[in-house]
Amino acid sequence: MWNMCSIVIVLMFSFLPGILGDYPFLNVSLPWDVRVDDLVKRLTLEELMVQMSKGGAGPQGGPAPAIDRLGIKPYSWNTECLRGDASAGPATSFPQSLGLAASFSPSIIFDVAQATGIEVRAKYTDFSSQGVYGDHKGISCFSPVINIMRHPLWGRNQETYGEDPYLSGIYAANFVQGLQGDHPRYLRANAGCKHFDVHGGPENIPASRFTFDAQVRERDWRLTFLPAFKECVMAGSYSLMCSFNKINGVPACVNDKLLWNILRQEWGFQGYVISDEDAIENMITYHKYFNNSIDAVAACVKAGCNLEVTTSNPTPAYFSMVDAVNKGVLSEDTVRERAKPLFYTRMRLGEFDPSAMNPYTQYNLSYIQNPAHRELAVKAAMQTFVLLKNDNNLLPLRKNFNNIAIIGPMADNLVQLFGNYNPDPDPKYSMTPLQGLQKLASQVNYAAGCSDNRCTNYSTDDIKKAVQGTQLAIVCLGIGLELESEDNDRSSMELPGNQSQLLQDAINFGNGAPVILLLFNAGPVNITMFDAEPRIPAILECFYPAQATGEALYNVLTMSVPGSNPAGRLPYTWYRTADQIPSMTSYTMEGRTYRYFQGDALYPFGYGLSYSTFQYLKMTFESVIVAGDPLFLFGQVENMGDVDGEEVTSTCTWADSNPIKSGRSLLTSWKDNLQLQERRCWGEYSLVKIYPPCSLNI
Structure with a gap:
């Protein structure tokens, strides 16, 4: 991300007093990658170690400390922004994520994320003006949660967007874009999609999330657990949080296949990965995957975990980073590369530019719980x-x-x-x-x-x-x-x-x-x-x-x-x-x-009544398509009731050959607001990739 999105500020800024500063990393006329490289090369290995160890949370876990000799302020990476600015005093509290998913409205999730981002930024401006840094006082968010709801008893179902990978991905993208804003240079706040990956319980019944090993087949991993995270990355999220659990025997935060092969090589992600709280320590104490912190930090940094989150541990695992370099199991060049996305993110949030250039710094506490x-x-x-x-x-x-x-x-x-x-x-x-x-x-x-x-x-x-x-x-x-x-x-x-x-x-x-x-x-x-x-x-x-x-x-x-x-x-x-x-x-x-369940549910996925009734007419689609070509769907929906209402239209496919194994796939879903007796035509398309050739139901 940081080396692909360079923006050169026009040279008119170069002669304004106070714009350039003493170091190239403060020079707003330079490309982002040049500024990031300059900043990171000025830091000692010990300074990098501490910066990468202090992702939060708790009294020992953060914030990342100031670097006074370079004029760099403390920074808090640990802020919860799921549907309002959490744990930082009063703020507008929007419905929990699972409820927002029930709206079947990506736009409402965008609006909620946007309002959340505004309030998070407003509080950050106030906190930082007072020199207050710490948990839940920053603008880097541990949100959204885009794990798949796959069991009714999981304690964290409420934080998810439900059981469908397609919808979860759409909602995730809207959250990311709503939270981060659309300014060409600055982020309002930055998103951090979690928990990456194959994470959907248990918490504590019948096993502990700290020791759990999720055994997942490649097909399920690719079709169920990864798609929403890919959409999150494609939408421009600056961060992902890796989860506590093992995936097929390898902890997520040290999983090369997950963090490197899939995330960075396949998807092109250039942001930062942050561990869940104590997830790296847990590899030693709970998973017994490593015997010591030197081996743990070396493997995690090489796999692509940029930042550690600890709670009350005064010596995070990443505090062994210098020892790992000195021992020869981790290179200093790798450490510096992993630090770059962290400082690139802080630059895009406006930390190293004059505040007058960043419109988001104008948010103040009057935005908290405002009428809108x-x-x-x-x-x-x-x-x-x-x-x-x-x-x-x-x-x-x-x-x-x-x-x-x-x-x-x-x-x-x-x-x-x-x-x-x-x-x-x-x-x-x-x-x-x-x-x-x-x-x-x-x-x-x-x-x-x-x-x-x-x-x-x-x-x-x-x-x-x-x-x-x-x-x-x-x-x-x-x-x-x-x-x-x-x-x-x-x-x-x-x-x-x-x-x-x-x-x-x-x-x-x-x-x-x-x-x-x-x-x-x-x-x-x-x-x-x-x-x-x-x-x-x-x-x-x-x-x-x-x-x-x-x-x-x-x-x-x-x-x-x-x-x-x-x-x-x-x-x-x-x-x-x-x-x-x-x-x-x-x-x-x-x-x-709903994709694989064959039993008798009390209420199916997508169920919901209205005070009105709706009728579908003249639904048509192409009967033969080539794999990868768009599938066009056409039809009409009419409000047959005597009151205005909204109708959700969803289309699914499933194979004739083996519906239990192939599963249903949601192609499209949208919501129409129809006045009484109103009839509306619709046309939608979905990119369909089918292999091997088969007969599909829609």
Whole structure:
């Protein structure tokens, strides 16, 4: 990247005072590669070692220290930007990534990433002006997460874009471009796609992510786990994070095939690779792949891991870099080459240019939670909701109620609505379901029923008292941070504790009043019995909508504002039970995700209802194509309902010969906003590569 994207600033800058500085690396009229080479050659091997060892996190892990003799400031590489500026004080909190994937809208992911990048840059400007550097105070992001959701119980499903490699790649590209910006010279912030690669659980059940060895077949690796990362690279991401796990016996952060052959030789990546926290130390302590840090650092640097992330270890593995060079197992030239992408990135972020040249330095704290970003948070949340059931068109709610019940452990639990890697909740701009839905009735009875989302301490009497005599019960159930997150896999698909009993009690004590079930979770839960229950006419999957939960719910349940007709679609297969698919430790794709699953799912991938209905007409495509040629698809879609709505159109292929082994492949997916009775023609194409020749279904 750094040696291909050189931009020569016109010579008019050369006579402006303060522009050039004393060193060529500060001279803005020089090409990027010349500046990078000049800077890196001025650093001692010891200085390079420390710079490459301090990727964060924790009190010992970062920031990369200042180099005072050259006027180089400290730099923090560790900032979380998944859907808002996380762990750096209040910031606009957008829905969790899995919910954003349910929008089937690349543009909303672009907009969220753009707003996130603006707020991250604004805070960085403020922090750096005060001389404050450290974790979550920089503009180099450990985001997005583009691993494939392949098992319902993985704790980090919520951070992903779902189970489809094609869509995950599109979303990743939009995130990267939205976050980094479109300035020809400067980055707003830089993306870092993770976790590279073959990483999708387990966290802790039934094995530890620190010792896990993912055994993957080449076909699955190429068709499932690599495509989204390739799209991330093609979109211009400056960084990738290598994962904890082994891949076929070799840890990811020292995996030559992954980091060198595929990433750099096949894809042409010229950015930097950063390790996950303590991943290099883990090769010694957990994987037992190396006996000492000298061998570990030599192999990792040669394989292409540019930067180490440690937590509280005062002596990172990369602190053995000088010893490795002196021992002859690592060359100084290799070290210098690996350092260049780090300083190139910092240059493109504007660190070594006068701030007046960089428009992104003008962002200030007034951008944090500004009205446009708060409005986007509401819009994004509305687009994430997936309507799973709507018997007798109960929704949208069309009448005013005298009294309703809003119950359940997720009804007024703000923290559990955000998911992990979230910005710090700001009560001024956050709204729970209870707060947002209170205006549905003149009297609202509220009962959590449980002391927390685990629902081990449950009061039947509280629920009975809340629902008796009401006209409608809105039940808010789900999983939450303690039960699905980093380090925490779920043990089953069942609703936690007594939540199912709470829902049953709401039905039994409600005297026939309809029940609306709102679910706040990432991976699917077992609601097969409740899907078939006629006294629950409506079910809405909400994921983790974050700060705008209450407002977005009111808008969608009443369809009271434009864009509030639910148009979310499931980004994963909603299995009936976890027993329907192979275990989490098996990395074969056979029998899992919509591409290979042959069983009876409760809800299929792409499922989602609307308050309107749509009809497809005159769908045509070429019956014979040559491998590698475009496949053109044509058709019409019409809104047959009496309200405006959005329809998601997706096209898949699968082979006649062996659909289980070949799998389904998503060719295209897009969303149309159709007014009532509107008919729209569409035409799409996809590049199809088929070998050997075969017959395909579309």
